[in-house]
Amino acid sequence: MDQREFLAGELERHRVHLRAVAYRMLGSLTEADDAVQEAWLRLSRSDADAIENLGGWLTTVVGRLCLDMLRSRTARREDPLEERLPDPIISPESGADPEHEALLADSVGLALLVVLESLTPAERLAFVLHDTFAMPFEDVAAIVGRSPAAARQLASRARRRVRGAGPVPERDPIRQREVVDAFQAAARGGDFEALVAVLDPDVVLRADVGGADRRVVRGAAAVAGQAMMFRQGGGQTRPVTVNGTAGVIGYVEGKPASVLSFTVVNGKVTAIDILADPERLATLELSAFG
Structure with missing residues (x-):
């Protein structure tokens, strides 16, 4: 050698x-x-x-x-x-x-x-x-x-x-998934009050849509409103883990359109991170989860 x-x-x-x-x-x-x-x-x-x-x-x-x-x-x-x-x-x-x-x-x-x-x-x-x-x-x-x-x-x-970023997130994957499932059920059903109930009052939604388009939404009511808007786009979701925590892949017309990661603390969603940049999604080989 x-x-x-x-x-x-x-x-x-x-x-x-x-x-x-x-x-x-x-x-x-x-x-x-x-x-x-x-x-x-x-x-x-x-x-x-x-x-x-x-x-x-x-x-x-x-x-x-x-x-x-x-x-x-x-x-x-x-x-x-x-x-x-x-x-x-x-x-x-x-x-x-x-x-x-x-x-x-x-x-x-x-x-x-x-x-x-x-x-x-x-x-x-x-x-x-x-x-x-x-x-x-x-x-x-x-x-x-x-x-x-x-x-x-x-x-x-x-x-x-x-x-200082906040309390330690929930580590139990079963409990994480229960909270995320409750969020998704409320969003699919258009139940605004149920959405707010599962969100922490200070929840933060961060979305990277592509290029310089990066959005931040704060507060339970505002994030619930965004979730209601996402619902109008239709599509399906598949449960996955994202960096070891509960997440979902969102599909539109059968193609991966977004990856959502949820941070859960004390039974509430405290953060939602959404990657919807088509170029970055294309590098993640999401077809394996379809």
Whole structure:
């Protein structure tokens, strides 16, 4: 076995971990794959014999690549507060496949990823690498170009933002599905009062329709009104899990038109995230759930 074959094998051994790091950093499956591929190109051009800890080296390289990608993404935004709806990881209700299970370790729900989108690139990196993957602050500091104390502060600010985002969501999949089914039944039946009853008063609906069309609706009455409007469009739904929580795929004329993820807290829906961007939906291979 020559060195290139050896390094390719080592990359495959670490690929799931690296992809999980990149997905939490970027919220994009395609960009996560791009970061891992670029890490491979850099590894293939490096003096591998001088690398003592190959897994740590690859994680550091992926972290730096993701940091650069986040900074570039932030610089392109016309609105600095604009938040991108992350790519959902969709699995059948029967359970995720092993690779999805690895990506979803530590309950990386869409609600958490949306919060991470609001962090600065350096805060997000410090939180993901230290709090999720236990990278020492000394190593985090080297990636962001700051002192270990500053890296610790970055992670602390991110942690407060995450904790301040709201109470811990319901983890029981059966209870999640009961609440989502109640929401869908009320929407299909046009029962506005029943819809409001299953929604938290401060519920937030976020929808990514495509391009720059990103909508946010707040409050039970307003979200219930949107659900009534969606009902008028007809179509069917199929239950799935989205990032480990109850969700549905919406179909129009037999074709996938949207992916909905629900966050449930204390028996109420506190957030609904809708991806309805045709271009992004086309990358998710939703035909497997039809």
